[in-house]
Amino acid sequence: MHNNLSLFMGRDCISASRLSMVTGISRASIHSFYHERTEKPDTKAVMKLCEHFNITLNEFFGINEKRRLNKCLEQSYKIFHQKKIQLQNRNKL
Incomplete structure (x- = not known):
């Protein structure tokens, strides 16, 4: 599913490993989001990412x-x- 995770990670210069450590979301999940391989994203994970980047769901999903x-x-x-x-x-x- 399309999302803007790579855009926000680039904006904040944060690696998948660091984002995983900070949010508690597995690196595998972050990589799936990053490469848009997630068909049914986990709501809690998306909310954590939005909270971390201080963005809305609309911004996350574009x-x-x-x-x-x-x-x-x-x-x-x-x-x-x-x-x-x-x-x-x-x-x-």
Whole structure:
């Protein structure tokens, strides 16, 4: 499952080993999160990570980013569609 753990670990310059020691989450679990191999993340582990990095669940999972990207894609599609219609109309003349 997509998450931003690598982003926050990089931001805070913390290794998986150190994060494991600080949070009590196993290194194996942290590596699974880091490489996005976790399909059903453990709620307690995610909450501990959010607490450690002082972030929200939305920030951890990148939910707002997805919304922004979807809006951007929708706007791009609308512009593309409008240009396509303009070209079609021009070719009809």
